Structure formats: C-alpha cells, structure tokens
C-alpha cells in the first residue's frame with residue numbers, strides 16, 4: 001500500500017495509474033491513550049491515482065474484514081467494512097512539479113500529514129486507509145444480524161442456550177398493575 005509515484009508526478013496532469021490491493025492486512029492505531037487499535041485483513045480493491053496540476057488524486061473502493069466483539073453477546077465477530085476513498089495527496093518534492101513551490105510549503109498546517117507524498121515520491125496509503133476503515137467500522141458490530149445477545153436476567157448467551165427468562169420477563173402481576181394505571185389516567189382526565 002506504498003506506491004512510488006515518480007513516474008506519475010513527472011507526467012502530464014490527467015495521467016493516471018491503476019493499482020490493485022489484493023488481500024493485504026493493516027494494523028491501525030497505536031492503541032495507547034484510549035485510542036483503539038484496529039486490525040484489518042483481506043483488504044482488497046482497485047486504487048486509481050490521477051495527477052492533477054499540483055496533487056495526486058487517489059480514488060479507491062476498498063473492502064476489508066476486521067474482528068471485534070459482538071455488541072450483544074460479546075463473542076468474537078467478523079465484520080465486513082467497505083470504504084470509498086477520494087483523497088488528494090500533495091508532493092513534498094516540488095522539483096518534479098515543474099519547479100513550482102508546492103502547497104505543502106505554503107500551507108503546511110492545513111494538510112493532514114498522512115496526505116503528503118514524501119521526498120522520495122512514495123505515496124503511503126496506509127494511514128488514510130486505516131482512518132477510513134476505522135471510521136467505517138460499525139460502532140456496534142454484531143456476530144450475526146439476528147444475534148440474540150446475552151440474557152439480562154440469567155446472563156447466558158442466548159445464541160447457545162435457550163433460557164426461559166424472556167417469556168417470563170413481564171410478571172403477570174405487573175401487567176395487571178399497568179392496566180390499572182392506564183384506567184386511572186383515563187378516569188382522571
């Protein structure tokens with residue numbers, strides 16, 4: 001996921017290159033200070049790079065797989081993630097851009113450091129892709145769409161053990177009381 005774009009940068013605006021990510025893996029985030037560390041596997045998809053007048057426009061449709069805990073039953077869950085990337089990368093090496101002073105020198109602070117092409121003309125997609133995949137990962141992943149979760153009463157995993165708590169969760173005495181309360185509200189109103 002690191003590409004040498006020297007050839008592209010020395011070409012004309014509008015020139016493009018097509019790459020393919022095939023079954024790669026990426027671990028994103030350092031895991032410290034509350035930051036989540038995410039691992040993605042089976043990263044695949046087309047990556048297109050086009051030279052604009054001052055940047056390299058990267059568009060990519062990426063699919064990946066990550067592993068998380070199911071938000072209902074807490075068992076390991078395999079989660080599919082897909083992202084459509086569209087980012088402009090800015091070359092630090094101004095010489096290849098016709099000797100012009102490039103934007104990274106003018107407005108350094110305005111750009112994400114992940115979006116710079118380094119002095120050796122390597123475009124590193126990992127940080128941007130990691131950010132995108134992490135952002136696209138569901139907040140509450142499920143091991144399966146119809147996961148039954150953990151029983152709040154007896155705490156068994158209801159995918160594995162069919163407990164009887166659910167049927168008994170509404171106590172008939174409370175049901176009767178609820179009915180009385182509705183009646184009371186109606187008569188007073």
Ligand SMILES: [Zn+2]
Nearest residue numbers: 070073143147
């Ligand atoms: Zn589950």
Ligand SMILES: [Zn+2]
Nearest residue numbers: 151154163165
């Ligand atoms: Zn139960």
